[in-house]
Amino acid sequence: MITLSDLATVAFTFVFSAFFENALHKASHYPASGRLYRWHKIHHKDYPAKRVESDTYIDSSNRLDNGYARYILGTQFCLGLILPTRTFLIFWIQSSSYALFLEHMHQQFHLKQSPWLQYKWFRRLKKDHLRHHVKLRTNYSFFLPLVDQLQNTYETVGPTD
Numbered sequence: 001m002i003t004l005s006d007l008a009t010v011a012f013t014f015v016f017s018a019f020f021e022n023a024l025h026k027a028s029h030y031p032a033s034g035r036l037y038r039w040h041k042i043h044h045k046d047y048p049a050k051r052v053e054s055d056t057y058i059d060s061s062n063r064l065d066n067g068y069a070r071y072i073l074g075t076q077f078c079l080g081l082i083l084p085t086r087t088f089l090i091f092w093i094q095s096s097s098y099a100l101f102l103e104h105m106h107q108q109f110h111l112k113q114s115p116w117l118q119y120k121w122f123r124r125l126k127k128d129h130l131r132h133h134v135k136l137r138t139n140y141s142f143f144l145p146l147v148d149q150l151q152n153t154y155e156t157v158g159p160t161d
Contacts, residue, residue: 009090017098018144020075022151024068025140039067044133047110052130057107072099102142109142127157 027033028040039061046058076095080088108114108122109129116122125142132139138155141147148154 006086006090009087010094013091013094014098017095018141018147020072021098021102021143022141022147024071025142026153028067029136029140036067036071039065044136047133049134052133053110053112055112057110068099072096106142128154131155131157 024036025040028036031037042061043059046060047054072095076092079091083091105116105122105125106129108116109126114122114126117126125145128139128145129142135155138153139145139148140153145154
């Protein structure tokens with residue numbers, strides 16, 4: 001049976017994931033983040049401002065060296081030590097699903113042709129992300145531009161159609 005507490009966990013996990021994603025992405029743009037910065041910099045070399053899209057997704061980084069995965073798994077592990085089992089399982093399933101879907105959508109953002117292009121919401125998010133590759137200090141969020149708007153790092157890119 002789903003409880004009100006479960007629904008609160010789902011809502012919290014979504015908000016937490018959106019802010020955590022933004023913070024990780026933003027940190028990966030600053031040399032002080034060390035290994036995370038060096039790892040993420042490869043992606044911006046794969047997709048520089050003058051070539052933000054490709055026919056097939058380019059990934060020159062070592063997939064097993066995913067800088068974001070380290071922080072996501074580390075955070076999940078730490079929360080697993082302190083949260084009740086049911087709450088942790090909801091958090092773990094949802095945050096893992098969010099991260100996997102984000103990775104898929106990120107790849108789709110960089111493809112010239114994607115099956116997701118038929119959706120206006122996808123075209124909007126894609127334009128926001130591609131703008132990030134042109135102006136690196138903007139549009140860190142993938143799914144919730146509101147996070148960037150609250151931090152004054154959102155830059156609009158015009159109509160989607």
